[in-house]
Amino acid sequence: MxxxxxxxxxxxxxxxxxxxxxxxxxxxxxxxxxxxxxxxxxxxxxxxxxxxxxxxxxxxxxxxxxxxxxxNGLVPSSGVTPVLIYDLSKDSVVLITAKQQQTFGGLVPVSSGSGFVYDQEGHIVTNNHVVEDADAIEVTFPDGTIAQAVLVGTDPYSDLAVIRVDSPSELLYPLPLGRSSDLLVGESVMAIGNPFGLSNSMSLGIVSQLGRDLDAPGNYKIVDVIQVDAAINPGNSGGPLMNMHGEVVGVNTAIIQGSVGVGFAIPSDTVSREVTQLIQTGRYLHPWIGISSVDLDPDIAGAMGLSFTKGTLVVDVVAGSPAEVAGIKAGTRPVTISGRTFRIGGDIIVGVDGITVRKLTDMIVYIERTKKPGDTVTFTIIRASEPLNVDLTLGVRPQP
The missing domain is CATH 1.20.5 (Single alpha-helices involved in coiled-coils or other helix-helix interfaces)
Structure with missing residues (x-):
């Protein structure tokens, strides 16, 4: 066990x-x-x-x-309103009175317009036609202060001018410049100025179209112009066109007489490009080619036996111009088409630096935006039905 x-x-x-x-x-x-x-x-x-x-x-x-x-103005904003933008910018917009010396009576007002403060040094941007041929310039600020201004620089080709007042800083409220190249058709804009002498008036509208052109001295064109339906009247010239950010995107400049809601403004990109040179030298040097041309259409293309209608036909070449130096050929055979008489048979410009040229303004816009005198561009032309590249060194456009 x-x-x-x-x-x-x-x-x-x-x-x-x-x-x-x-x-x-x-x-x-x-x-x-x-x-x-x-x-x-x-x-x-x-x-x-x-x-x-x-x-x-x-x-x-x-x-x-x-x-x-x-x-961006694509939909209504409850935060940035026309009321707020006007309140922030109204002290920056001035009334400009141009005076001329008369044989009897001394200095007499001959025209008035608008302008806006550009910087704290007293520079004011306006239209050239507002101060053109003035013997004296008077600036009235929104608070009623009147100051004498001196002409600093002008550009008749863009209808821009810069004047300067010697005023205390508390009167000078510069407006910021926006990028007019960012504008969209249909975007809300506001025109501020002094129509018919009615100080600090604002009108509201939209961008009707971009890339318009206006006549300039010497048969040139002001390009890249903004078309708006905001009311612009005599006295608005030189005032700012504002976007919904409170930035200047244009300088109100013209209307079509007898029209309703068809106004034009010089783009702010042009102002940005020119204003420093206007302040420093008194004028702006535009690049120059030295041709006159007509844009192709079916009638011109038919008369020349062409199978295309895009491009601009060189009619004349200015003697001694960059175009003549580069070998650009003018027309040789006079014709009358659609009531216009000009010479055909010259070079047809269809491109510049690889950019398609459908019409003359395409070429001018590209050169004005991106080039300066002394720069070289390459034109693509059609000569005797054959494509050809021609290098051209841009000159300085003669003063009007």
């Missing part, structure tokens, strides 16, 4: 050890399972938090986009 109790005790010990091991393994397994479940829950929580954060970021981006669209 004693011999049997010893194996029985040994098996009992082994059973206890196995049970302890089983319990221990079960505990470890349960702990690992609980820990695994906890990690899964934490991961799910993190994912939910990341998803919520991403959702909030998307919502913020959508909100920012909506605000940007509103500020």
């Amino acid at each position: 004693a011999g049997e109790s010893q194996p029985r005790s040994r098996w009992l010990y082994v059973s206890i050890v196995l049970i302890v091991i089983l319990i221990t393994q079960t505990g470890v397994f349960l702990y690992a399972l609980i820990d695994f479940q906890r990690e899964i829950e934490e991961l799910q929580t993190e994912q939910e938090s990341d998803f919520a954060s991403l959702t909030r970021s998307i919502d913020r981006l959508r909100s920012d986009l909506d605000q940007l669209q509103q500020l």
